[in-house]
Amino acid sequence: MRGAATRAWRARVLAPSPFPISPPHHRRAMTWDVMIIGGGPAGSTAAAELARRGYRVGVLERKRFPRAKLCGEFLAPRGVAWLRQLDLFAPVLRAGAQLVREAVFVSLRGHSCRFPLSRFPEGADVGLGISRATLDHLLLERARACGAEVLERMCVTEAIASGGRIVGVRARQLPAGTCATFFAPVVIDASGNARVLDARSPLARRRSRLFAFHAHVSGVEGMGDVVELYFYPSGYGGLVRIEGDLYTLCGLTTWETMRRAEGDAERLLALTLRRNPRARERLGNARLESPLTGCGPLRFGPGVLPRTHVAIGDAAAPMDPFLGHGISTALESGLLAATLVDAAFREGDPTALASRYARTFRRRFARTWRVATLLRPAALWSEVGDRVLARLPERASAQRLLLRFIFGGRIR
């Protein structure tokens, strides 16, 4: 806890008894200055940054880490720049992450367009291929090392609101199911798509018709240090090398295609990725090294950001996977939230925190959402995708302009 202003705020939050229980009781339950729900990239980054600034931070995470996560497992150059800032670039490389230097888009007819990652605005010159089990574990351990208290296997079930703000949560310790209640003057939702503090928001209800699938494979042929994105009639998918000789295979498709595959991994690949000539080549002798898992229907941002608490990462707005910027946005929004929470504590006024954060978040990320919405048809309808890919520029200056249009930032 920092400074007189922070103490005054804490006292004010406690004084008018904003909680639905008696003050002596909730004083004991108020364990932290900031409580974060979810220990993914967004939650662990915010936790580390706030703990580093001297706040008492609690993270409630329903899984035990390291845990697998359905994801393309490609970290874009902007995310690599954030990892560098967090001093995690070297540890991630030591853990086996692979450098990625180019993104290659391949249409159903086999047209391809290469984008060197050094042309992306505002980021490192490279991307990374890294399993989420490894990356998220390193990030959460960093939060612990910075002083955050992390409670794993603690599943938040309900928000407790008072005076128009969320001030606490009810949770269950897994697997026993023991109930626990936690309070903090600032509560941050970093629970990803679960969006546990705001389950009935408009975003939570806006679902697409898309499902995702994911597996680790070995024996992929002819891929260098690139991430490849393949379009097929019911969606798109990608391949990238991660630790050792493993590759992440991840794709999006319709519910109809999932149903036709009848739970058979080979059949699903035949209906999706293997329809694309380049992916068929790459996967010719590939072997599944993990079960093929799926999830959906997927939801995409932007949503209505809450005014009752701060939401970061996917809990604020899930990014379209084909932009490969979900993890970067999670890291960046975690840092942004930490900065604004710190400012609110210093000013001693929590009331404007959520709306100030929502405004800043929208200013920072709205452009990428808008462009993602614009590009989604090209990614999902292979006919449109074919035409768009055939017209994508190869010249460096034109590619830089295009990437600047999509992601904002300065042209390099």
Ligand SMILES: Cc1cc2nc3c(=O)[nH]c(=O)nc-3n(C[C@H](O)[C@H](O)[C@H](O)COP(=O)(O)OP(=O)(O)OC[C@H]3O[C@@H](n4cnc5c(N)ncnc54)[C@H](O)[C@@H]3O)c2cc1C
């Ligand atoms: C198919 C697909 C492919 C993708 N590929 C990429 C990619 O290649 N590159 C990229 O940058 N992005 C990608 N993304 C996006 C990326 O996965 C997300 O943007 C990123 O995981 C968001 O991080 P987060 O910390 O906000 O949420 P998450 O990573 O979802 O973390 C949320 C955490 O909250 C915990 N939690 C949930 N509910 C509760 C609860 N009730 N109580 C306690 N804890 C809870 C979860 O266990 C989890 O650990 C992809 C997304 C999809 C759908």
